[in-house]
Structure formats: C-alpha cells, structure tokens
Amino acid sequence: MSESILIEALQGRERSAFPRLVSSYQKMVFNTALGIIQNKEEAEDVAQEVFVQVYESIGQFxxxxxxxTWLYRITLTKALDWQRKKNRKKRFAIVKSLFGVNDELQYDQPDFEHPGILMENKERSVILxxxxxxxxxxQKVAFLLHKVEGQSHQEIADIMQTTVGAVESYLHRAKQHLRKSLAGYYKNL
Amino acid sequence: MRDEQKLREEIEATLNSLEGIQCAEPSYYFKSKLITRLENKTAKKSSWLFPHLARPSIAIAVLLVFLILNVVTISSLLRQKNQRASSTELQSFAQEYNLGTTTLYDTNTIK
Structure with a gap:
C-alpha cells in the first residue's frame, strides 16, 4: 500500500488503516525513542504515545x-520531552539528597545495552x-539519526527542519564532544 | 607517546561501536497494548464529565455551589415577599386614614 493511500485511509478513519500504520512504523518509532531515552520500557511507552498522537492528529497532516519524517519529528519531540522530565526528576532527587532525603539512586540511569549492538561491540557501546x-x-539527535537510524544528511535536515550544512556541523561537533568525553573516561580508568 | 596512540585507538574503536547496529524489536504485545490504550482513551473522552464528578473533591465542590445558589435564591425570594407584604400593609393603612388624598395644605402652599 502506498503512503498516500495509507494516509487517506487513516484520515478517513478506516478500521484497518491504523494497525497497518503501526505495523509499518513501530520499529522505526521505537528505535528512535530508544536511542534518546536508553531504556526499553520507557521507549516503548513513548512509542505508544507517539502513535496515540498520530491517531488523534492525522487530520492535521x-x-x-x-x-x-512527520513520525520522526513527533517521536523526537516526545522522547526529548520525556528525557527532560527525567533529568528534572534526577536534579530534584539530588537537591533532596542534599537536604537529607536520599533517593538519588532511584534516578541513577543504569548502563544501557542497546539490543541491536553486535556482541563484540556491546561493552564499548555502553560507554559510547x-x-x-x-x-x-x-547534536545528540543528529548523531543518533545518522549512526543508529542510518539516515542521510538530507533526511536528517528534513526531520530537524534545518539545512544540510547545519546537520554536518552538528555531527562534526558531536564527534568532537564525544572524543573529548571518551578521552576523559579512558584517562581516568 | 605509545599511550597517546593507544588512547586514540580506544576512542575511535568506541566511536565506531555502533557500526552494524541492528533494529531493536519492540515487545510482542506492543500493538495490542497500543490498541487497548487507544480504546481506554476514547472511552475516557466520551465519558468526560462523569469521572470528574465521581471525584470526591469535585463532587463536594459542585454540591456546595448548588447549596449556595439555593440559599441565595430562597433568601432573595423571601426578601421580595416581605417587601411586597409591607408595601400592601402600607397601602391599606394609607387607604384607611385617607393619606392618599391631597389636602388644601398640599396644594396651596404659603408664599
């Protein structure tokens, strides 16, 4: 089924259209959310929220x-919001721990092992x-879309609603930033 | 020098650890959970007012508003009734003592 027919069917609220959309795009949405959130259960929750929003706002597409591209944008917005909320909670827990209520560990992000990483790269990918x-x-979004989702610079530019030049700059700075962080990590080993 | 070289190799190897990454699969029940979630959301939307009213704080607030409205309405009705009663009493009193008729004193004022 072509994309335009699927969109028409979705906008016409055809019963079979939505499950078909989910089947076609669930992996893409889930993997994008997973890269940002780095937690399987939470990424699944976000992916579900994405599809709920798509169901409700398909008429606006x-x-x-x-x-x-539209799905990527919704997923990234939701995943980044989720991550921001989580970071806020973490900061709040740290502040609380300063005042004696120690629940800091509760918000410590555990090591993330992406299920799709090759066996020999598992250990290194956790550090990465x-x-x-x-x-x-x-930089995070551009890097993940490029390295995990395998998107081209042009596609990333479309998703992020920016220019190819800006995407290249994000990727370049991301690599610089990562080299610096990794150097710090390995030096302290 | 050798350490620097080793460090650089480590960093590059870690940076390249995402090469050959495969798609992660969502859980087997992803689709069915999503359908249930959507159905629940639709059901909640269709009965938007009732679950709100079922919450004790909102139910009590609504009840209080109704009570206050009732008290205000009843008291204003009573006030109107009293006013009407006192004005009819005054009218009958005025009629009994002919207070409504104009007298010479009213029309011919002394200049």
Missing part, C-alpha cells in the same frame, strides 16, 4: 513532508551511549 547522553540535544 498536510502531506508536506514524508509520513516517516553514556557519552552520547552528555551531548547537547541537537
């Missing part, structure tokens, strides 16, 4: 971009994902 977490949002 004008077809100015590809359906996948930790370093990715310290990147500024734009």
């Amino acid at each position: 004008k077809g100015e971009s590809k359906l996948s 994902f930790k370093a990715i977490n310290t990147l500024p949002e734009n």
